[in-house]
Amino acid sequence: MKKRNQDGIVSQERYLRLVEKTRLFGTSQGDVYEIKICRNSCPMILSDLSRFQDRILDILEKHDFESWVRRNVKNYFLAHNRFKISIAGCPNACTEPQIKDIGVILRAKPFYNGDCNQCRLCEKTCRENAIVISDYPEFDYGRCVACGACERVCKQNAITTEKYFDVYIGGKLGRHPQFALYVESFKDEREVLRIIEAIVGLVKEYNKTRIGEFVNEENIGKIRNCILNEVK
Numbered sequence: 515m516k517k518r519n520q521d522g523i524v525s526q527e528r529y530l531r532l533v534e535k536t537r538l539f540g541t542s543q544g545d546v547y548e549i550k551i552c553r554n555s556c557p558m559i560l561s562d563l564s565r566f567q568d569r570i571l572d573i574l575e576k577h578d579f580e581s582w583v584r585r586n587v588k589n590y591f592l593a594h595n596r597f598k599i600s601i602a603g604c605p606n607a608c609t610e611p612q613i614k615d616i617g618v619i620l621r622a623k624p625f626y627n628g629d630c631n632q633c634r635l636c637e638k639t640c641r642e643n644a645i646v647i648s649d650y651p652e653f654d655y656g657r658c659v660a661c662g663a664c665e666r667v668c669k670q671n672a673i674t675t676e677k678y679f680d681v682y683i684g685g686k687l688g689r690h691p692q693f694a695l696y697v698e699s700f701k702d703e704r705e706v707l708r709i710i711e712a713i714v715g716l717v718k719e720y721n722k723t724r725i726g727e728f729v730n731e732e733n734i735g736k737i738r739n740c741i742l743n744e745v746k
């Protein structure tokens with residue numbers, strides 16, 4: 515069991531200690547790719563993501579990605595040109611999925627589950643002011659970022675959450691930085707892996723390792739349809 519303070523929230527002091535002592539996310543880095551994934555050592559992580567690292571490496575190996583890049587892509591070896599994939603274990607998004615070629619954010623949408631005693635802990639905890647307590651918590655889903663903190667603090671188990679992965683593509687830094695664009699949401703990590711494989715296939719088909727440039731040249735709707743058709 516992960517230790518939490520009385521309110522069920524990880525204190526800033528403890529979080530910073532954890533950041534110093536443990537690596538909250540792991541990185542696999544080759545010459546042409548980088549994979550960054552949150553680790554279970556982070557107390558805010560919404561679900562175990564440890565299987566992603568090996569599965570993504572399997573996908574890159576299956577598509578002979580590293581050799582393909584070396585053969586086909588000129589001027590690739592600038593550090594910021596690496597093909598970057600990031601999976602964040604909660605909407606805090608410390609692995610920076612918004613600026614990666616493929617970015618994934620795990621979220622937890624809250625629902626009322628019954629037995630609220632109106633203690634208001636969830637309301638005080640929510641940094642987005644997305645909860646109002648009358649007889650029970652009512653969620654403003656326009657404000658909620660699906661971080662799951664309200665579920666963690668409720669001692670009554672009166673809040674439950676539904677977890678899902680938001681997938682984004684085309685984020686980058688470099689000369690012309692831009693945020694990744696939303697593609698689709700998935701409940702199952704196997705679907706996320708299939709989408710990642712479809713994107714790798716598309717990158718090879720169009721000879722475009724910088725998805726940000728690809729997204730700017732083509733219509734995001736067209737790219738999105740190509741990717742989703744691959745996994746239907």
Ligand code: SF4
Nearest residue numbers: 552556603604607608
């Ligand atoms: S994104 Fe969330 S799970 Fe990942 S390191 Fe940051 S706080 Fe922890």
Ligand code: SF4
Nearest residue numbers: 630631633634636668
């Ligand atoms: S949902 Fe839980 S934390 Fe929120 S007011 Fe009710 S009992 Fe308290």
Ligand code: SF4
Nearest residue numbers: 640658659661662664
């Ligand atoms: S999931 Fe996070 S943002 Fe949404 S209501 Fe709960 S605490 Fe607030």
